[in-house]
Structure formats: structure tokens, C-alpha cells
Amino acid sequence: MIPELGHFALILALAIALALGVLPLWGAARGDAALLGIARPAARLQFALVAGAFACLAWAFAENDFSVTYVAQHSNSHLPLIYRLTAVWGSHEGSLLLWGLMLTGWTAAVSFSRRLPEVFAARVLGVLGLVNAGFLTFLLFTSNPFIRLLPGAAEGNDLNPLLQDPGMVAHPPLLYMGYVGFSVAFAFAIAALLEGRFDAAWARQSRPWTLTAWLFLTLGITLGSGWAYYELGWGGWWFWDPVENASFIPWLLGTALIHSLAVTEKRGAFKGWTILLAIGAFSASLLGTFLVRSGVLTSVHAFAADPSRGVFILALLVAVIGSSLLLYAWRVPRLEGGGLFSDVSRETALLINNVLLAVVTATVLLGTLYPLLIDVLGTTKLSVGPPYFEVVFVPLMTPVVVVMVVAPFLRWKRHALPAIVRQLWLPFAASLVIGLAGAWGVGVFSVRGVLGLSLATWVFLASLQLLQQRLRGTPAASAVSRLADIPAAWWGMWLAHIGIGVFIVGVTFVKGLEQNADVAMKVGDSAQLAGYRFTLQGIDEISGPNYTAIQGRVQLWRGNQLVSMLTPQKRVYTANNMQMTEASIDAGLFRDVYVSLGDAPTPDAWVLRLYYKPFVRWIWAGCLLMALGGLCAALDSRYRKRNKSEAA
């Protein structure tokens, strides 16, 4: 009964979404207040209905209702409750329902914003309603999670063991919050194009939404990277897998968008760019969904390919993106250009970075779609792997970071070139020296090592310099009140840029200094790696709720001191006989020691894979700083105060 209620709620939500997508937009065009008034209640109602449907599916998982096909395929009565609940979004149908939940959630959140002019709010909500109607149609007609299995199964197939991990509990919701969050920026852009109103107030209203979406996407990608590190069992943190790229492409465009919005708000420039990036970021989210869900690319995430689903998403993609780009082409030439600026100015710096980020996006997209493209051309068959991305990514991102460091020092409109050189040469030269010396000192003396350390040092030094300069310029009396006077948005920028530096440090050291070894060990044997001694104390057989495992007890020694006891496992999940490696990690701020358990070459010996990963946590710490920066910027008080000129 409950699954039918969920199904029914989804159908009702589709009806509401259609009404929301049509009536307020019509009302806005005709100036009909009654139709406009529908927008806010409809947005909330559709959220309540989709949330209800989601709760029904969660209930079916919690109660082990194996008469629901989706539950029978992806759950098992021995699966712990927490994983039964997260299994709701563990596969195609449920993750689309989560998409829908997020989308209606964002829509409902916009409906509570009282800062937006009534007609504009109705247009934004209407656009979101249309998108949601498309998604719910997709969900109901090709991917309904409530379909019954008659007669019901006695036991379920179990959730993919790769997904039975705490990281997996939070990864998809965060990622989708980001993905779907760009729909708000998108709806703002479309509403602005429809209305022809595209000013500083528009940009200011759009910024906190965009920043929030961006910060969730950052967190989602970070968590996904951490999950791969723990769960895939070979210590990598990024694989340039199509599914990862599908989340990275909107991130790159979103990063360009939040910067472009800043210029639009402050200077009224880059209007065309901002609109295009807002459309682009959400389009990339949709494209990502298409790539992941249609199965046109093979990937580790290996979702079932169902041609009808692919066709449907493609149609949705064409309808949403095609119509918005058409609208863009029609309306954008009418936008007046923004303020003028000279060759050396903050506008120029941000423009350069926008262009560079767009190029990086195109490069990643090209690498991801290359197998398809080559296949169309039908010439030589080639495969694209991490080597391609590593070769093109670093040279393209290096100038982005350089410009990122310089831009905050530049004034809007114009800045004298000699002045900026005078201001920045000393920390720049110091960074080069520190980078060279540091790289030589720790043994990463290569082009990449020196480049990475110099860049990171420059980011840190310049950030200090920027803070010092900011404090000098403020007239307030005490240092504390000066600090307090700095707006949160500035802190956000500052933290996020430092995050980039921290990230670079992590990548440079991991790439340059990581060590690993595979050793066959018997109980009692020891092995050495990077100054640590690993002693295999014993091998135990243990059993978990839905798996049995072999667990190694490995003592980690440094000199005569016992650092920790590591327990890598090799699990066999009983329901589907799948084997999984659970690495055991002694984590630290400056290094991780990582052990995973391999096969047994002879009956009494085991292969242990040992890793030493210096500074690997800095990679994620840098990403978290970026997300924190996004949070600070989104919470800036000027987004919450109602501006007089806006109210008018």
C-alpha cells in the first residue's frame, strides 16, 4: 500500500510541476496577479509531494518490502539499516528520485525568499517547475522505483558492496545538492532573459544561491574522492573516470560563474558571460546525468544501459539546453555592455580566468567524450586515460592559479602595471626561491615539484600580503575591529584561494614522494617502507552482518615505537559473492600509511600492499577550505539585507 501512495504522490507532483511551469510564466507575461500568486504555494506543495514519495520508498527499504522490484534488486534483509536507507539512492531509479527531491527542495527554498520581486520570483519558480516536470516525467515513465514485483521475492539481491561505505551515505546527496543547485542559477538567468532585467541587483540576488550550490558540489566531489581512496583499495584519489569528470565539469563552470557574477554585480560587466555560464553550469549537470545514466560511456560506476532512458534524457537535454541557448541568442545582443576597463584591471584578470576555466572545461569534456567522437569519425581507435588529463590539466591550470593570485591585488577599471609589479615581485621571487629550495630539500626536484611548491608558496605569501594590505586600508581603531569590518565575502575569497594552495601542496607531495610496495608475508614477517616497519601479526577470519572477511593484523612501527595496529580486510559479501578490499589507514596530517590485503600466493603467505602517502590529507583539506570559503561568501550579510534600490 505504501509504495502505491509514493507512486501516487509522484503523479500528483508531476501535475503540480506542470501547473507551476505554465501558469506563473503566463501570468508574468500578461501581468495577471492571480496566476503569479500560484507560484509560491505550488513550489512548496510539489516539494511536499516528492518528499512524501521519497519517504515511501525509504519505508519500503526499511521494512524489507521485496515485492518492490527496486528494493528486491538493491537491498537485502541482512543489510544494516543505515545501508538499507542509503540504498534508496544506491541505483538508477532512487538516485533520480533523490534528484527530484533536491530539485523541488531548491525550488521550495527559492519560494521562501522574500527579497525577490514578485514577478521575477514567479518566473524563476516557473522555470524550475518546467525543469522538474521534465524530470518527473522521466522518472515516472522510464525509471519508476515503485514498480511491484509479483510475486514478491523472499530475499533481496543486496546493495553493491562498493556502495556499503559511510562515505557513500553522504556523497550522492551532497553531489546532487550541488548539481541540482545550479538549476537555481539557471532559472535566474532564464528569468532575467525573459524579463530583460539584468542588473547589479539581479547578480546580487543570484550570488548566494550559486555559491551555495557550488559549495555543496565541492563537498560532494571531495567526499567522492575520499570514498575512492578508501574503498577502491589502491590509494588513488582521482581517476579521471567519466563519472568523476561529469561532476568536475559543472564544478569548473560553476567556479567561473561565481567569479563572473562578482564582476556583474560590482561593475555591470560580463553580462553575456554570466548568463552563458549559468546556463552552462546547469547544462553540464544535465549532461553529466546523461553520461552517467545512458551508459554511452563505460565507467567504473557501470550503470545498466537502457536505450529508452538515454533517448529520454537526451530529449530532455535538448529541450532544456537548446531552448535556453536559443533564448540566449535572441535576447543577449540587446544587453548593454558593462563598464569599460583597461588591459590591466581586475576585470581583465577575471576575464582571463573565465576564458581559461572555459578552456579547461572544454578539455575535460573533450577527453571524456573522445571515445564517442573517435568512434563517430571511425578512424583509428584510441583510448583516453589519466595520461591525457594529466598532460593537459597542469599546464592549463597553472596560469589560472597565477591570475588567481594577482587578481585580488588589482583595482577595478584600471591599475598601473608598474605598480602591481612593484607590489608583487618580492613575494613572487621569494616563492620561487622557497619552491626551489623546498623541492630540492624534500626530494621532489622536478619541474612539477618546483612548480607546485612555488605556486603554493606564492598563494600563501600573497594571501598574507593581501590580508595585511586590507587591514592597512581600514580606518578602524583596533586590529580586532578592523578584522571584524572585513566582509564575509572577502574572507570567503581569501579562504578558498588558500584552499587552492593547500590542495597544490597535497598533490605535489603525493605525486612526488609517495611510495608503495607489494610484499608477500607470512605471519611474523616484517617489511620496511619509508622508514616504517610493518609486522604481520596474524590473519583472522571474521564475519560481519552480510559478509565474511579475512582480516590481517599488521603492526606499524617507527623505530622502536608502535605507531598503530592496522587491520586490512578482504571481504566476501554473502548475497552476491562479491569480493571487496577494505584498506586500513593510519591517517595523519603529514602522511597516511595505507595497507591493503591481497591474495595468498601460497597457503601460508599473504600479499600486502603497503603505501606511504605524504600530505594526502592536504588534498581534501584544500577542498574543504574552498567549500568553507564558499560558505562564508554565501553568508555575507549584504545578501540578507533588503536593499532600498531593490525594493523600489
Add this chain to the structure above:
Amino acid sequence: MKLKALIPLIVFVALAILLGWSLRHDPRLIPSPLINKPAPEFALPVLHQPDTQMTLADMRGKVWLLNVWASWCVSCRDEHPVLLEFSKRQLIPIIGLDYKDKRDDALAWLNQFGDPYTNSIMDTAGRVGIDFGVYGVPETFLIDKQGRIRYKFTGPLNADSLEHVLLPHIKELQGA
């Protein structure tokens, strides 16, 4: 309407056509021009004994699978347990073509996840992969007793595709 403003739309239309085209061509079902043709000749060092070489002629008279894999290939991880399970049934020799890989990484990979291969050969430069028209890793070729490619599977195998797609072909060829 300025032409410049249409550029994003044009780019997107091109992209949509590419995506639409690729939808009709499931990557797992790409017909290889080599189907029913003799497999390309090769002589490659064996992974476990790099001093010895293996050639196409060594497999003459047997129906066998050539599975293209690499330690850097993430999808291969997905396929691996399936292949491991399948190899235990000893229905057919499985030769691994370790594609564009380092020997140490490849050995470590097999040590960690298990070795389903009767033998693995190293295609470090990727030349043989190109001869076979390898489109992406993993790929699996079914080769008959006369050394002709009879079937090609692109992308990771799963239990279902092995049982219902490959196995019937294998049975048929082994019976011939």
C-alpha cells in the same frame, strides 16, 4: 540576432548530435571490422616470465578469450571478480593482454585482486592493441581454433553477459 550569440547553440547542437548518435551505438556492441577475420599476428613477452614470448600460433587449435586489461583501468576492477569466478570453471583459456601498463603495477594488481588469466602478455607500447582495434579497456575477444576473431565484447563483462552472450558463442565454437 547576432551570429556570435548563436555560437553556444551551434556547439550544443553538434554535441547533441554526437550524443544521439552514440546512443544508437552501445559501446558494448561495437561491431569490429575484424569479426570473422584472422586475428592480428603478435609476439609479446609473457607478464610472469618476460624472457619468453607468446605468439598467436601458440594458441592455434584452441578456442580462447583475449581479455584486454590494465592496472590503471578502473572499469577492469569491476570486471575482475566476474572474470575470476569464470576462470574457476576452467571452460576456456583466458589470455590477458596487459595494455599500456607497467610490469610492476600489473603484477601488483594481479597479486592484490587475484589472477584469472591462463597467461598474461604485455603490450607496453600498445601496438598490438591498435592492431586489434582496442577501443577502450577492458575489451574481450573470442578467438576460434583457426585463430579467427569470432566475437568482441567492449566494456566490462558481467555475470549476465558472460553467461548469456559469450558462453553460447564459446560452446558453439568448441563444438565445431
